[in-house]
Amino acid sequence: MVLGKAPPAMQSVATARHEAWLSTSVPHLSINSEHIVTARSHPSGDDRWPPIITAMRKAFAATTTALLLVGAAACSASDSSSTDDTKTGPAARRPITAGSAFSDVSAKVSTAKKSGTVTAANDPNHLLGRPNQYTSKVTFTDTRIKASDVSGTEKGAVERGGAIEVFADASAAKARADYIQSVTKAMSALAEYDYVHDTVLVRVSHYLTPDQAAEYKAAADTLK
Template structure:
């Protein structure tokens, strides 16, 4: 009975994690869901940048970030793109400082390989998504990630980066206009 309960609990937990952004769920190691006041909670997606535009700004500061893919409604593993209160655009990126051997078992586009940028219609939705990811994965530190929110932009960064390396993304996110 106890083994069945443990197995069932594990299965439910893993099922819930699949909505975190890729096939390999994440967790915030910093406990930091940074939010900037440069964009109000009521800004519309037409006023905000796209994920690709945000990546262009971030990669200008973090040279090791390399665009790896654009998420579309057809290839979104979470089926969240364009849904109410979910991201309106999303890209994934690799970070060349992460050894290939560390991420060889992960899918292309997995946050572990570098990260992802998700843009929402407003800052409240971006913050809610970051908090959801942290809440769902809180008890699994081995699946950690760094999450940085700036207005309607959520930048998710691989736990394979050191806190100092991840801080480069935080600074770049905070510099977004």
């Protein structure tokens, strides 16, 4: 069966239906058969479409391009924010040492003066760096303690002011404080105040009054 050109009556019906569909699909668009342009009269390019359709196609393309650009900009901003968060997050926090802890404590207790840094070579207790022992230690004096009270003690002795010891973990710091307290419990001459904050142990001379020693505890509690 060979299909030929549709009779004029059928062409008129198709055209009318086409006009009705366009009027329904495109609000406020009034269209008639004069706007229907065939490919025969406009063989290529945008010229083969009615002006209103061409304008709609261009507007759609422009809107799509704008949305893609906005999406790309949003992704870029999100990636930048994530990078900034990484730089300023917890991972950027400095590792605490006895030296840095003393700097923070002495900023709040002005009478504390650093007297020495303990190393594995000069540690009189031979504990620095040993298993489960402190990894860094500094000693300090306190100007409120009378020189006559500590005249017979060695340089770096806790009686002269105190010491700060830092451990690998909080449990080791607490174990060290518990051990010192158990040893000095029956020896009043060796008594001392011990304050544990996370991995830091702050040891304070018993020559300071409880109120004076409490200043060290308050300072230790702010260590980060």
